[in-house]
Amino acid sequence: MKNPYIEDAKKGLVHTYNRFPVVLEKGEGVYVYDAEGKKYLDFAAGIAVSSLGYGNKEFNDALKAQIDCLIHSSNLYYNTTCGKAAQALLRVTQMDRVFFTNSGTEAIEGALKAARKYAYQKQTGRYEFIAMKDSFHGRSMGALSVTEHEAYRTPFEPLIPGVSFAEYNNLDSVRELVTDRTCAIILEPLQGEGGINTADEAFMKGIRKLCDEEGILMICDEIQCGMGRTGTMFAWQNYGTKPDIMTMAKAIGNGVPVGAFAMTEDVARHSLEPGDHGTTYGGNPFVCAAVAKTVEIFERERLTEHVQEMGAYLTEKLTRLQAACGSITEVRGKGLIQGIRLNKPVAETVQAALREGLLIISARSDVIRLVPPLVIEKEHIDELIEKLKKVL
Template identity: 35%
Template structure:
């Protein structure tokens, strides 16, 4: 693939040792500086291309700089960018109506990130608990879960060590064991107002909830009068081959959170709820940029495209192609397993060399491959939902090269 516009002109190049010197250190980044992208490919300042199977951690559901998103941003920016959340705007109303139609839920709240959406869902549950459950407030979440990087969502997450990183942490979050309904029953108390889970735990290594466990959890929460909040920040909007991952499990949650793919690359997130849980009073929840027309216009374009039956059928076809190719790699390279749902896949290695494979894939020449290693022994693949069949074949070939390079070290 050849990118169809000239490289961005950069300021005088910094020496690699100086890269990021003005940034607060929050992560370790390679020396690569990306300057442009189209579809499945990124290009760096030296003109090297990379086939991207990370896509902003499942954010760019239509790839890099998709015309649909560019057109929505351009058209809306010429009309209205942000009149403040104190007023209605047309894209806000249109996106809310579209999400209601696609999901079957009744109410929508728009925010900027998955963590914010999850915080809002917890607030909504606790407000409902104050009004309907005598002040019940505790949220049960799961070992291995990941719900965001705010303090409260770090408490809700089950990532090892996060309960000590910024102690003291907010309380009111109990933990149960994933796929263990007995542990949920034991964790429920009179103070419990909701259970919150990911149906696919992405950060834990693309761990899938067992269908029987999910059905039992829905039945248990209904029986006990406890809300079921499903975090679909990573799995929603087509990532798993349906509009929402909970559709794969045949359940109806009470509250669903969305993020990442709903914006196709721009900061956008949402909370969906049933009418009976629409219990915020004016002033209880808000945000300066929540529901701004610029982002909402993009979300409307993305959701309208991705949640169509034809597009979702294509996602399932490409997911099968990728899964079949990964299973062949497992056999040929002596790996442990391949797993996932839709175009959220994981490759389980026999040892803790995932970061080495990520680096080797990135360093391939003439074109690199971008992968993610959420665990030392595991690779995660999150390509654009419209990735081409030829690009999948190319990615599989590059992955084989990276694995072979690491195996010879």
């Protein structure tokens, strides 16, 4: 039977998103099912979102209970779940203050505003940002301004001025761009959309040292690589390079739309004040119930340790696959955010995988991105490898 949504898309009636020709209906564990009942092994997790997989009863029950209590109250009032979620996130991020948003892009906007306001309050005259090449921080005007991807940027220029781009993992390239107008350096400890590029330890520590020496804020974008995906709660913790501001979203709500940006006490006290930034839905009781429960499950189940184990197993299996498959030129990444670089079009491989009952996504034009639910087991990795063998 033809699906009307897919048929409309083929006619060009639905074209805002570049969607795959499948209509998903339900999920269970690390699998999803389409409207015709076909089963797919999910190594995309809604773009690194569904960290606990699908149908987690404890998580679902927490949301159902919150619906019966209070879904929304606006930011004009306190609510009990917001406090619980804030305490949970501050505990695992090691930061001091947190502001809830509706998405990762909005978290980036808040982080940029906080950095600019900090410079204003300190009367430094600083307003410029240094971002990284191959970066991706979102599609709003502010987030696009610090995203180095011409296809995203060009149709919407001129963007916010005062942004320059350094070479990722090249500290000298960053240092050359620093001026007395630089207020912050923003980077992803592991670039997701940019091709699964992992920061070197020397680079991360060098950025932290440079910021301290020059009075510049360090902003870490942990929206995709954070919340356990690299084997630590947040990727910067692999290096011990605590940022002044960090952003998060995606996996912190396990599928419920929520983001946040967090900061140190010093930045908080000298940046945003009431009226500087706001959101109607940010921090509402429903999304905060999701955040609080997600963090609780992560900590109790020691999911970061599980990610370390599964990440090592995935790396081993992908490395063996590379040795046996001529189309794989490189395996890279960390934990359960890994990339397979190919010497042939990735789009064709992603479509072939879909036909084999496997959900994978790309990162740039030559890298397959693997970001499964963090609860996968070795049997699921084995199944992934068998399906990849067929499509490669």
